[in-house]
Amino acid sequence: MLAVLRLGEEAYGASVLDEIRSRAGRRVARGALYVTLDRLEDKGLIRSRYAEGGPERGGRPRRLLALTPAGRRALRDARATLLRLWQGLESLLERG
Amino acid sequence: MTRMLLAFARRLLPWGPAGEAAIGDLLEERARRGRGSFWLLREALGLCIHHAAFRTRQALRPAVARPSSPRRDSVMSLLLADVRYAARSLRRDPGLCLVVLVTLALGVGANVALFTLVRGVLLRPLPYPEPDRLVIVYENDRLRGTSREGASAPDYLDLAAELRGFAVLGAREGADRTLGGPNEPLRVSSARVTTGWLGALGVRPRRGRLFTTDEERPGHGNVVLLGEGIWRERFGADPAVVGTEVRLDGEPRTVVGVLPATAAPPGFTERIWEPLAFDPEQTFRGRHNLLLLGRLAPGVALEQAQAELSAAMARLEKAHPDDNLGRGAWVTPLQEEVVGDVRTALLALMAAVGVVLLLACANVTHLLLARALLRERDLAVRASLGASPLRLLRLLLVESLLLGLSGGLLGVGVAVLGVRVLKAMAPAELPRLAEIHVDRGALLFALAVSLLTALVFGLLPAARAARREATAALRSGRSAGPGAGALRLRRALVVVEMALAVVLVVGAGLLLRSFARLVAVEPGFRPEGLLVVEMQLAGPRWAFPRSWPVHHWPAFDAFSEDLLERTRRLPGVDSVALAHLGPGDSGWTTRVTVEGRPEVRPGEQPEAGYRPVGAGYFRTLGVPLRRGRTFSEGDVAGRPLVAVVNEAFVRQHFPAGDPIGQRIVVFRAPREIVGVVGDVRYGGRDRDAPPVMYFPLRQAPQPALALVARVAGDPLGIVPALRREIGAIDPELALFGVTTASGFLAESVSERRFTLNLIAAFAVVALLLAALGVYGVLSHLVAERRREIGVRLALGAPPASVFVLVLGEGARIALVASLLGAVAALGGGRVLQSLLFGVGPRDPLTFLAAVPTLLAAALLASALPALRATRVDPADALRSE
Numbered sequence: 012m013l014a015v016l017r018l019g020e021e022a023y024g025a026s027v028l029d030e031i032r033s034r035a036g037r038r039v040a041r042g043a044l045y046v047t048l049d050r051l052e053d054k055g056l057i058r059s060r061y062a063e064g065g066p067e068r069g070g071r072p073r074r075l076l077a078l079t080p081a082g083r084r085a086l087r088d089a090r091a092t093l094l095r096l097w098q099g100l101e102s103l104l105e106r107g
Numbered sequence: 108m109t110r111m112l113l114a115f116a117r118r119l120l121p122w123g124p125a126g127e128a129a130i131g132d133l134l135e136e137r138a139r140r141g142r143g144s145f146w147l148l149r150e151a152l153g154l155c156i157h158h159a160a161f162r163t164r165q166a167l168r169p170a171v172a173r174p175s176s177p178r179r180d181s182v183m184s185l186l187l188a189d190v191r192y193a194a195r196s197l198r199r200d201p202g203l204c205l206v207v208l209v210t211l212a213l214g215v216g217a218n219v220a221l222f223t224l225v226r227g228v229l230l231r232p233l234p235y236p237e238p239d240r241l242v243i244v245y246e247n248d249r250l251r252g253t254s255r256e257g258a259s260a261p262d263y264l265d266l267a268a269e270l271r272g273f274a275v276l277g278a279r280e281g282a283d284r285t286l287g288g289p290n291e292p293l294r295v296s297s298a299r300v301t302t303g304w305l306g307a308l309g310v311r312p313r314r315g316r317l318f319t320t321d322e323e324r325p326g327h328g329n330v331v332l333l334g335e336g337i338w339r340e341r342f343g344a345d346p347a348v349v350g351t352e353v354r355l356d357g358e359p360r361t362v363v364g365v366l367p368a369t370a371a372p373p374g375f376t377e378r379i380w381e382p383l384a385f386d387p388e389q390t391f392r393g394r395h396n397l398l399l400l401g402r403l404a405p406g407v408a409l410e411q412a413q414a415e416l417s418a419a420m421a422r423l424e425k426a427h428p429d430d431n432l433g434r435g436a437w438v439t440p441l442q443e444e445v446v447g448d449v450r451t452a453l454l455a456l457m458a459a460v461g462v463v464l465l466l467a468c469a470n471v472t473h474l475l476l477a478r479a480l481l482r483e484r485d486l487a488v489r490a491s492l493g494a495s496p497l498r499l500l501r502l503l504l505v506e507s508l509l510l511g512l513s514g515g516l517l518g519v520g521v522a523v524l525g526v527r528v529l530k531a532m533a534p535a536e537l538p539r540l541a542e543i544h545v546d547r548g549a550l551l552f553a554l555a556v557s558l559l560t561a562l563v564f565g566l567l568p569a570a571r572a573a574r575r576e577a578t579a580a581l582r583s584g585r586s587a588g589p590g591a592g593a594l595r596l597r598r599a600l601v602v603v604e605m606a607l608a609v610v611l612v613v614g615a616g617l618l619l620r621s622f623a624r625l626v627a628v629e630p631g632f633r634p635e636g637l638l639v640v641e642m643q644l645a646g647p648r649w650a651f652p653r654s655w656p657v658h659h660w661p662a663f664d665a666f667s668e669d670l671l672e673r674t675r676r677l678p679g680v681d682s683v684a685l686a687h688l689g690p691g692d693s694g695w696t697t698r699v700t701v702e703g704r705p706e707v708r709p710g711e712q713p714e715a716g717y718r719p720v721g722a723g724y725f726r727t728l729g730v731p732l733r734r735g736r737t738f739s740e741g742d743v744a745g746r747p748l749v750a751v752v753n754e755a756f757v758r759q760h761f762p763a764g765d766p767i768g769q770r771i772v773v774f775r776a777p778r779e780i781v782g783v784v785g786d787v788r789y790g791g792r793d794r795d796a797p798p799v800m801y802f803p804l805r806q807a808p809q810p811a812l813a814l815v816a817r818v819a820g821d822p823l824g825i826v827p828a829l830r831r832e833i834g835a836i837d838p839e840l841a842l843f844g845v846t847t848a849s850g851f852l853a854e855s856v857s858e859r860r861f862t863l864n865l866i867a868a869f870a871v872v873a874l875l876l877a878a879l880g881v882y883g884v885l886s887h888l889v890a891e892r893r894r895e896i897g898v899r900l901a902l903g904a905p906p907a908s909v910f911v912l913v914l915g916e917g918a919r920i921a922l923v924a925s926l927l928g929a930v931a932a933l934g935g936g937r938v939l940q941s942l943l944f945g946v947g948p949r950d951p952l953t954f955l956a957a958v959p960t961l962l963a964a965a966l967l968a969s970a971l972p973a974l975r976a977t978r979v980d981p982a983d984a985l986r987s988e
Contacts, residue, residue, distance in 0.1 A: 068135045072127055074124070
């Protein structure tokens with residue numbers, strides 16, 4: 012979802028996969044990505060629409076992804092939670 | 108190559124545009140990074156697996172097991188893996204499992220319970236060495252058309268001396284004795300037997316010895332063998348009983364041995380044995396009082412023995428035409444005699460319970476088919492991952508075997524309970540009932556039945572699943588319903604189920620109508636409040652006169668007056684009478700001639716029932732007087748000999764004229780007919796009343812007596828007082844056969860009641876299972892045609908029409924099934940023929956009643972799916988495609 016958020020208008024299967032791979036620095040199974048995307052869509056956290064694909068795609072459509080308001084809310088909540096959990100811990104980490 | 112691969116991947120990803128987009132992503136990435144075909148292949152496959160795994164997990168409850176690598180696993184571990192997997196996937200579906208297990212447990216349990224009964228009664232060999240060589244020899248009479256007659260003593264002696272095909276031939280005559288002793292005198296059933304009887308059976312004494320041939324001589328037979336039961340009850344299993352003295356009918360007898368409980372063949376009730384001695388003066392060929400039992404010589408077939416026996420009887424017929432004219436003899440295995448006429452009933456029950464099991468199987472097949480449809484994609488994934496069709500087949504079979512065996516295990520529990528219920532329900536006449544319990548044989552049967560059931564219900568879905576191509580399954584869209592082929596299959600299955608149910612319903616209906624007819628038959632007397640008590644005048648005090656025929660027995664006259672007087676004084680007794688035989692006793696017959704009629708050839712004389720009865724017998728029983736008078740206190744010895752006959756006798760001998768004043772000759776003594784009474788069905792309500800002659804008891808006294816009393820309130824209530832009164836007359840007299848007329852009438856139909864109850868229960872279960880099947884199929888149908896129904900509703904069809912549509916489907920199934928079932932029942936009804944009474948096996952009323960019953964069940968079962976169909980939301984149904 013972060014990748015979708017970051018990529019904005021350019022978020023679709025291949026770009027999201029690349030984004031995750033480069034940012035997280037680890038391999039993500041292609042199938043797992045699509046499955047996850049499907050599940051997120053089923054939960055109403057993202058939505059997708061289909062755009063024309065170019066010749067490099069063999070004419071196949073691109074599935075463009077975007078966050079739904081609920082998705083944004085979920086990300087915000089997750090971030091807030093994470094931050095709350097981290098509060099005052101950085102210094103402790105530095106010391107160790 | 109690439110194109111093919113992509114096409115293949117596309118077929119595995121039924122994802123709509125999302126799948127297209129995913130493949131587009133693949134191609135784009137490949138182009139950007141310059142990857143080769145191998146990369147594409149790897150990625151595409153990974154994509155498919157992930158997707159299929161996810162979809163399967165989501166769509167199906169059972170999870171996909173981690174695919175194991177088959178090449179390294181042994182067969183056993185594969186099998187174990189299958190079992191584990193099957194157990195896991197079944198556990199995920201507890202509702203289905205519960206329904207399947209309960210259905211199977213009931214089906215298997217009922218079958219095992221009934222099999223146990225059938226095996227115990229019909230199939231288990233008798234507890235004797237080489238039991239198949241034991242045969243009963245009956246005489247028959249061609250002139251009278253009787254087939255199960257005893258042999259006379261001279262016939263027996265001749266046959267025993269002559270026949271080579273028999274290793275041993277023994278004779279038996281039943282008798283009842285009063286066993287005296289320290290406690291209350293006990294009436295016991297005794298068998299007077301020749302040494303050959305016990306010898307043929309191969310009985311070994313538990314204590315002491317058997318009879319010697321010396322004890323078979325007249326005057327030397329004052330010895331007795333005790334059965335194990337009596338030995339334990341009366342003598343506390345005292346090993347020192349051998350050599351002691353007991354009193355039988357007041358006479359001293361020496362106990363020479365104790366016999367095991369099996370010494371009385373099933374169906375025989377003797378508890379003590381006495382030697383059977385033939386006094387040449389007392390035996391004659393016309394008295395057929397002996398039952399013959401033989402052991403065939405080694406290597407002799409039944410047919411050979413029969414041929415030799417027939418030849419011997421033909422010689423006897425020629426040598427003694429006066430007594431043996433028309434008499435032959437036939438052999439039949441003891442086993443078949445023991446089983447007797449319960450065979451048909453038990454086999455009919457077994458067939459019925461088999462049908463129930465078939466229905467249970469069919470229903471489980473329904474459930475598993477539905478489940479298999481849901482799992483087709485799961486299986487397809489496995490197939491696409493390289494599982495062979497055989498492996499898939501095995502997987503499904505393991506699953507159904509697991510279900511089947513668990514169901515069977517539960518079924519054994521049900522069977523143990525069921526056998527208990529059956530034994531409690533079963534009529535007492537059912538032979539060898541006490542020996543019946545669920546044993547290893549029954550467990551093996553349960554195992555076989557459950558394995559078979561598992562195969563039957565597992566194979567169909569498994570075969571279907573294995574046949575279907577993986578790709579086809581994977582391709583079918585996510586919202587696609589179960590296949591139409593499966594629906595056809597299920598519909599055919601449910602038609603068969605319903606047809607089977609029709610057969611059972613018709614069978615139960617026929618039995619029910621027979622039973623109702625039978626119970627409605629008037630017995631010929633009023634059974635309400637009627638007490639019947641049997642007793643035997645035995646012992647030196649009641650010495651029976653040795654002359655023949657006996658018309659006067661002073662000791663009896665005194666006893667009879669004393670007993671009747673004492674009984675009349677008991678509270679609640681309205682009327683009382685003595686008779687030779689009670690109304691529940693079919694009695695015996697003797698030759699009769701009407702005086703003045705032309706002489707009949709010996710052997711062709713008609714016979715009629717012989718029943719000496721005391722004054723007041725007809726009044727006490729409520730038998731109506733039709734003409735003339737009944738017996739009075741004045742009809743005693745010394746007065747003119749008289750007789751009363753029943754209407755059947757009049758129909759046979761005086762079809763036109765008036766019998767009153769005519770004379771009949773019985774036992775060489777002429778008697779005047781003074782009255783005609785109504786018919787009593789002594790032979791049972793399922794038979795016509797036989798011609799009967801009644802004589803005054805005091806002109807034909809008998810040591811065997813039945814006291815009949817009409818009592819206000821509970822007839823059995825006066826029994827203790829009656830016992831005291833009889834004890835006051837003679838403490839050595841034992842009462843036995845204490846019963847009420849209502850009691851023995853009910854008992855006389857107990858076997859029919861048993862069969863009827865069971866078949867009716869099976870029919871209800873069958874109907875229920877079949878209705879469940881209809882419900883399942885119509886639910887399936889409604890799911891399948893959701894879209895069509897949605898369209899109809901959207902186009903303005905009233906919900907009622909949709910309701911009728913589904914209901915009509917149920918009715919169609921029921922009608923086709925009724926037709927099939929009726930045809931099958933027409934054929935199957937013949938099995939029941941001998942169990943029917945007053946209705947034919949093609950009784951149209953029963954058949955006509957079965958169809959609406961079935962239709963009602965089917966419509967009831969269709970109502971719920973039909974209702975659900977009317978609630979289909981058209982928009983929803985259309986959108987979901």
